[in-house]
Amino acid sequence: MKMFKQEQDISKNKFYSCCIVGGGPAGMMLGYIMAKYGVEVVVLEKHEDFFRDFRGDTIHPSTMNILDELGDLDDFLKIPNDKMTAFTMTFGNKQIALADFKKLHIKTPFIAFTPQWNFLNFLAEKAKKLPNFNLLMNTEATDILQENGKVVGVKALTKNGEALINSNLVVGADGRHSIIRNRTNLNVHNLGSPLDVLWFRLNKPDTTYKKAFANSSKGKFLILIDRTEYWQCGFITIKGNYENLKSKGVVNFQHEITSILPKLKDVVKQLTDFEQIKNLSVTVDRLEKWYTEGLICIGDSAHAMSQIGGVGINLAIQDAVAAANVLVPLFKNGNIPTTNDLEKIQKRRMFPTKVTQGVQVLIQNKSLKPFLTDKNKDDVPSFLKLLKWFPPLRILPARFIGLGVRTEKIEL
Ligand SMILES: Cc1cc2nc3c(=O)[nH]c(=O)nc-3n(C[C@H](O)[C@H](O)[C@H](O)COP(=O)(O)OP(=O)(O)OC[C@H]3O[C@@H](n4cnc5c(N)ncnc54)[C@H](O)[C@@H]3O)c2cc1C
Numbered sequence: 001m002k003m004f005k006q007e008q009d010i011s012k013n014k015f016y017s018c019c020i021v022g023g024g025p026a027g028m029m030l031g032y033i034m035a036k037y038g039v040e041v042v043v044l045e046k047h048e049d050f051f052r053d054f055r056g057d058t059i060h061p062s063t064m065n066i067l068d069e070l071g072d073l074d075d076f077l078k079i080p081n082d083k084m085t086a087f088t089m090t091f092g093n094k095q096i097a098l099a100d101f102k103k104l105h106i107k108t109p110f111i112a113f114t115p116q117w118n119f120l121n122f123l124a125e126k127a128k129k130l131p132n133f134n135l136l137m138n139t140e141a142t143d144i145l146q147e148n149g150k151v152v153g154v155k156a157l158t159k160n161g162e163a164l165i166n167s168n169l170v171v172g173a174d175g176r177h178s179i180i181r182n183r184t185n186l187n188v189h190n191l192g193s194p195l196d197v198l199w200f201r202l203n204k205p206d207t208t209y210k211k212a213f214a215n216s217s218k219g220k221f222l223i224l225i226d227r228t229e230y231w232q233c234g235f236i237t238i239k240g241n242y243e244n245l246k247s248k249g250v251v252n253f254q255h256e257i258t259s260i261l262p263k264l265k266d267v268v269k270q271l272t273d274f275e276q277i278k279n280l281s282v283t284v285d286r287l288e289k290w291y292t293e294g295l296i297c298i299g300d301s302a303h304a305m306s307q308i309g310g311v312g313i314n315l316a317i318q319d320a321v322a323a324a325n326v327l328v329p330l331f332k333n334g335n336i337p338t339t340n341d342l343e344k345i346q347k348r349r350m351f352p353t354k355v356t357q358g359v360q361v362l363i364q365n366k367s368l369k370p371f372l373t374d375k376n377k378d379d380v381p382s383f384l385k386l387l388k389w390f391p392p393l394r395i396l397p398a399r400f401i402g403l404g405v406r407t408e409k410i411e412l
Pocket residue numbers: 021022023024025026027044045046047054055056057058139140141142173174175176178179180197199280298299300301305306307309310311312313314316
């Protein structure tokens with residue numbers, strides 16, 4: 001699929017009904033739905049395309065339900081994707097099925113793995129056919145504009161210099177390092193994480209070569225995201241361990257990998273320099289209040305999600321749907337969203353956020369951290385053994401990962 005690039009001159013000041021900052025899953029989905037239902041919207045994305053290695057690759061059943069409601073599911077499934085019907089994990093030489101999506105009795109009982117840039121390009125291609133949709137790539141919001149305490153737009157840096165973009169509502173969908181939330185006085189509640197993830201690529205020996213998605217052994221944990229030609233790998237470790245591993249050198253790191261998956265002994269030789277390995281710190285936080293007059297945050301900008309369970313995209317998309325359900329009728333009736341309206345969006349989405357983050361924090365602190373600090377641990381944690389002994393229980397993680405805590409529908 002071709003990469004989406006769009007250049008547009010906004011050197012002059014512009015006005016849009018709604019200005020969404022960030023072309024990630026939350027921003028693109030919200031922009032697409034709003035434009036599809038007749039609201040003029042602009043999405044600002046600071047990069048020139050959607051191509052980035054370190055993004056989640058998972059499209060969940062809940063997201064595919066939304067694509068189905070939009071009439072786009074069949075087209076989406078034409079994009080090459082790897083369908084995961086069960087989430088299996090290896091502990092040493094034991095394999096255990098943790099989630100069985102087939103038990104969900106839904107139209108798409110699987111997680112579709114496709115690089116996130118495919119998904120975002122897909123949304124962009126669909127949305128750009130709509131007259132109300134505007135996507136400004138290479139446009140980085142640098143500040144919010146305020147008048148009498150109300151947010152009335154953003155200041156942005158474009159290839160052609162600075163631009164002022166005025167709007168009735170600004171939506172911060174600019175991810176976990178959100179500039180939009182930093183420029184407001186919204187309080188962040190940091191839940192902390194004891195983990196870091198080291199990301200790197202390994203070319204596969206051949207494209208048909210398969211390995212389990214999640215692998216662990218003796219206090220080590222490795223994720224392999226299959227991108228046909230190569231694996232995007234995530235080595236999960238205790239926060240701060242990157243410098244320690246780096247000081248021991250890349251050959252030692254190769255051994256760390258092969259101690260989990262000995263069969264990768266030739267493949268890991270591709271790692272010749274620690275520069276190939278990027279440390280992405282895991283963050284779990286959320287805003288206490290997601291909105292102020294003229295502005296609301298959604299997705300990671302409102303609540304940075306840990307990578308545990310791979311549910312951040314799911315939540316971002318669900319936030320976008322909940323926001324569209326509130327905002328579209330208001331804009332279509334010529335109303336400007338009030339703080340009461342924005343509060344409705346937060347109320348709808350805070351509960352799933354708290355529950356999901358609660359489960360992530362529990363897993364990272366009570367299961368992953370003890371596992372990663374005990375080099376002799378090779379055993380399946382006892383609560384996971386339950387899933388092995390009672391297969392019907394596998395519907396619970398399947399529901400949590402696949403559909404999330406409160407599943408949204410487009411109600412427009
Ligand atoms: C390494 C890694 C792996 C992950 N793996 C998974 C996974 O497998 N499954 C899963 O569900 N979740 C995963 N997550 C979490 C998931 O990526 C996020 O929860 C999800 O992407 C949040 O979507 P979002 O749209 O809110 O934010 P983002 O995806 O972060 O998108 C924000 C967008 O805003 C743009 N932007 C930022 N600042 C500005 C600005 N000032 N002006 C204009 N544009 C701006 C960014 O370029 C970006 O495109 C992973 C996260 C990381 C870090």
